[in-house]
Amino acid sequence: MEKLCVLAVVTLTVFVCVTNGQQTCAGRRCGDCVINGTNCHWCAQVGFNFTRCGTLEELNRNNCTDIKSKKQQRIDLIKNEVVQDRTGDDTSDAIQLQPQHVRVYLNPNDEMFTWDITYRVARNYPxxxxxxxxxxxxxxxxxxxxxxxxxxxxxxxxxxxxxxxxxxxxxxxxxxxxxxxxxxxxxxxxxxxxxxxxxxxxxxxxxxxxxxxxxxxxxxxxxxxxxxxxxxxxxxxxxxxxxxxxxxxxxxxxxxxxxxxxxxxxxxxxxxxxxxxxxxxxxxxxxxxxxxxxxxxxxxxxxxxxxxxxxxxxxxxxxxxxxxxxxxxxxxxxxxxxxxxxxxxxxxxxxxxxxxxxxxxxxxxxxxxESVDILIEEREDIYWELRSNCGSGSDILQQQSKCEKVGVGKPIQFQMKMRYTGTECPTDPSQWKESFKINPEGLKDELMVDVEYNCLCDCQLPGQAEVNSTKCNGFGTFECGVCKCNEGWSGDNCTCDERLTDIQACSPSGGNKSEDTTPTICNGRGGCQCGHCVCDLPEYSGEFCQCNGKKCGDLDDPCSGNGVCECEECRCNDGFIGDRCECPLSTDNCENNGTICSDNGVCECGRCECNSSYTGVLCEQCTNCPEGQCDSNRACAMCKLMDDGKSGDMTREECERDCDHVTLVGDLDSVRRNDSQTCKFKGPDNCVMSFILHLVDNERVVFVKETTACPPKPANVVILAIAISAAVFLVALILLVLWRVFAYFYDTIEYSKFEEEIKNPKWGFDDNPLFVSPTSRYDNPMCDKPDEKRF
Missing domain, CATH: 3.40.50.410 (von Willebrand factor, type A domain)
Known part of the structure; x- marks a missing residue:
């Protein structure tokens, strides 16, 4: 057990050390990225396809050619007049604090920044x-x-x-x-x-x-x-x-x-x-x-x-x-x-x-x-320390803001150490700047300190950043290799319009209600993303998913492959007509030996529409002609299909003698040919018989389907009524038996309780505390006293 504990401690220590050693760099903009740490950098290369924010090693490994780093903390001296006494002619004021105005640039997640302040007691100070x-x-x-x-x-x-x-x-x-x-x-x-x-x-x-x-x-x-x-x-x-x-x-x-x-x-x-x-x-x-x-x-x-x-x-x-x-x-x-x-x-x-x-x-x-106490206005997000040796000459500076017995004309140096306590820049850019004052207690001398946080890279500043750049669809600023979209726009290239609500952007009515319509997003067929409709199913398309592609036919082959589907309507290619461009204008498919549909029909939509008494792909078959009529083969087909001894008009003997050309098959499609003629007849039992016939060596051959298509038989009302009645009776009988069994057991339990209470009675005869007797009893104190002498 002790060894396991030691191993766990060692493992945890190694994990913590490895975790602390890793640099976490993240940010969607250059300024947000580089403030994460000293080794966080940004790749501003145009067209860079890897993560732009990372360590220097990661960006070099991905061959970035334009790397931006964190800015250095620094101070600008805006007003820095040297400490001096007041002149005798009163032309200049005494200056006891130097500098008088500075601007300090600080970084989040950075070390303390150090700069110096000088205080000197002026002679003849007013x-x-x-x-x-x-x-x-x-x-x-x-x-x-x-x-x-x-x-x-x-x-x-x-x-x-x-x-x-x-x-x-x-x-x-x-x-x-x-x-x-x-x-x-x-x-x-x-x-x-x-x-x-x-x-x-x-x-x-x-x-x-x-x-x-x-x-x-x-x-x-x-x-x-x-x-x-x-x-x-x-x-x-x-x-x-x-x-x-x-x-x-x-x-x-x-x-x-x-x-x-x-x-x-x-x-x-x-x-x-x-x-x-x-x-x-x-x-x-x-x-x-x-x-x-x-x-x-x-x-x-x-x-x-x-x-x-x-x-x-x-x-x-x-x-x-x-x-x-x-x-x-x-x-x-x-x-x-x-x-x-x-x-x-x-x-x-x-x-x-x-x-x-x-x-x-x-x-x-x-x-x-002869004493000075340097006062500094407090700021929640700025940590500061003031150190000095108060003119003692010691090399060791102590953390103190007050010095005693300061000699006239002797400069006292204070070391100001500052650090921005935030881990990231404020979201509001107006909070990237602030000011505070430093002044000796009781004096008008003051040092104004303007603080600016380094929240932006140089490539984000005016002059390097492209405002309303064409690279950002004209609705964003191209900075450091990426687009910063204007308000109301988003996306990598600012192509996403977010200025309107989903109803306004993705509703056909633009969100305007009328008496007979209620605005719906994308006609209820999709969702609104980036100000545009994204349809739920592949068959829907259009600005508001209003087009159903299935109305143009097969999605994989719309308009029969002979045109283009334009929002539920086919625009046919030359030579084709029809709702789905299924009809060719050419009659090539209807020609037969120089005739159109064998002169027995008309060519419509590339197919022959035969006159009565003719059938076939090219209307080449005559159903009423002696050699091709269905009726002439009906008797043989029925006798071969039926085996009850007689079928229709033919006996078994006649069937066996005259119907050798008729054959029973399981599937007509297996024997069908282009010149086949299909015949269907309804028998006396309303069952439909199907057979086909075609010529083989100039002789008619008939193939009869072994099965017939019969309509369902009507239900027997009497049997159905008896079955329902029997079921109701059975359910009622079962419920009655269950109720009787339950009542029996319940009565048995109650009777047992009653017998138990008879054997062991627990009640008694107690007075009701609320009962008041209708009679009262009083003792007469004189009743039992002995008679006394009367005088």
Whole structure:
């Protein structure tokens, strides 16, 4: 048993190895064939009579002279500007990612294709910093510090890049209960303390467009009036959304690192909280800030944005969020950052000092600038890997897309490896091309990658392929030695019209119904193939199998061999007439010694039609003449046939004396000659007697057939009636006996059961639970008591 197991394992291993070693090549077109594997090729030779798709060895063995192979995977650089810093005169933008646009050609069933990407941190790369502040009176110290430290912040950022812009705005909350008191008095002065006066409440207000003007930034921050709302959380998400989606209002530059700094000491409202005020319309993520008043106009009509919407707009607009928040709100915003990602961070703000804002901004920007995370849009049918050594100088590349502590001006190389995961090209040619983007996280720099799948051989492309070629019946493209038929046509040479339904193509009426006809395919005599009728039987022909060849005679010799059958009608050759061209116009067959039919008939259809009293092929025999009449030999023929002593008018003696010229035979055809005359007579029993006569040495000889043709005798009605009655009676008697036997056995079984039940009774006397007695019994408790003394 152990040896058998080892043998089975070895056999299976050999089979698997042989199977894996075989190259499977298949495909009806060149492109479909060559993508099956590295050794699959296509023979484009015209008139090649073997399988066109096969291995190189197979095609060479079959002497193919034009072999097409799989294309090589490659990359075309469409835009490849070298990474560079921004010039001082602002005439050119900084380029940090190279190349910028490529086209990659991939093959199904092929290896990974490798190409390179370069990333380099540019010096003086533009940065836009927009400060969104909470204007509540608890943030007064922060705003004072921000205004006081504006110059320091500018200088700190300037140490990293000289091209920076500052912007400023404030965000509070929706001006409706329960977020803000909506009374006129409160709307005029929302601060609860009568000793302080606050600005009317609002949701979001843009104050300063992005600009490199530190003094203006200080003035705008210092000019911020305090305001207040009624609940603890703030509506800062409304402000964040408007800052991100209003690029013209805010002044975001197209190619800059965008940093949005939100400062608050309170928690936040998010999507769904608006329902408390009856605001149920979701936030649409669009800009609704009035460019004149710089105020958000949809605060009372749209709900707060969700964290998911904030994340979407951060990614879409390449914005980095920095939450500088108080200690009590830090954990809440930390969770928001975990969801948003995209290099966003949350830092604790010292509300008592707020001087750490400069350090936070400087450190955050430096960390963001000196790290890169290459983001690649996912595609279901493309597998990719990104490898790099992050500038470490190591020859070993690790699979990673993120590098930390990237030095300014130092190029970092990433190796991009791609592979098309499909085993065949999509059936829809529009899906042979697709595009995706590669970009560093948080930056506008991007690399556009156009992918094309090598689904066609060069001989299938315009210029080499013949459109509407005569080789394809004018209804297809001749490519790579074969025809690719247009829509509605098929077949090796596009001769099959499939534009119509079977009824339309193969019905005599073209599928049109009338009151007295119903469309039938090929008149019910065949099937529709390739838009043409294929008749079931050889005798049918015609466009719709409407012609029956049997109406022209024998299928092997139609029209008697004297014409051509044209759809059930014979077209006769010269010299022949008749429905089946069976009649020659010539009288050669009717001539006899210079006469036509011995002058005893007429020649019709090449045969003699004899006058009465004459017979024979050429009407040469006279039936009423003394030497040839049938009646004169009838008596002798009957007497020889009958052996009852007398037959007809002759006795036995007369028969033996006068009828020596009569002979009995089994078959008349064996003794028949061209000059034979056939005679038939009906006897008294209605039986037909046949004999022939002809001349032998000028003497009449008669041959009589031994058997006669007698009509069937009528059935005996009496005997038939008695037989039917007897059969019915017999069947009834049998059924009666069977019923009686069955009844006997059935009664015997039932009686046995009855006796058994008598001997062993199983019933008892039980009360019916549903029975209620008509009488009731009651005991009188006083009835049996002894008499007591009465006083």
């Amino acid at each position: 940065v836009d910093l927009y400060f969104l502040a909470d204007p509540s009176n608890t943030m007064i110290q922060f705003r004072d510090t921000l205004a006081r430290l504006a110059g320091d912040i500018g200088r700190a950022v300037g140490n990293i890049t000289e091209d920076y812009r500052f912007g400023y705005g404030t965000a509070m909350d929706k001006t409706v209960l329960p977020y803000t008191q909506s009374s006129p008095k409160h709307m005029e002065n929302p601060c609860k303390s009568s000793r302080s006066t606050c600005a009317p409440p609002y949701s979001f207000q843009h104050s300063m467009k992005l600009a490199k003007d530190i003094s203006e930034f200080e003035r705008q921050v210092s000019a911020t009036n305090d305001s207040a709302n009624d609940d603890a959380p703030e509506g800062g998400f409304d402000g964040l959304m408007q800052v991100m989606v209003c690029p013209d209002l805010i002044g975001w530059r197209n190619r800059s690192r965008r940093l949005l700094i939100y400062a608050t000491d309170s928690d936040y409202h998010f999507a769904g909280d608006g329902r408390l005020a009856g605001i149920v319309i979701p936030n649409d993520g669009r800009c609704h800030t009035d460019p004149v008043t710089n105020m958000y106009t949809k605060a009372l009509y749209q709900d707060y944005p969700s964290v998911g919407q904030i994340k979407e707009k951060v990614k879409e607009n390449k914005i980095i969020l920095l939450f500088t928040v108080g200690k009590t709100a830090y954990e809440g915003y930390k969770k928001v950052v975990d969801v948003i990602g995209q290099q966003s961070t949350a830092e604790k703000l010292d509300l008592n000092d707020s001087s750490n804002i400069t350090r936070i901004i400087q450190n955050t920007y430096r960390t963001i600038r």
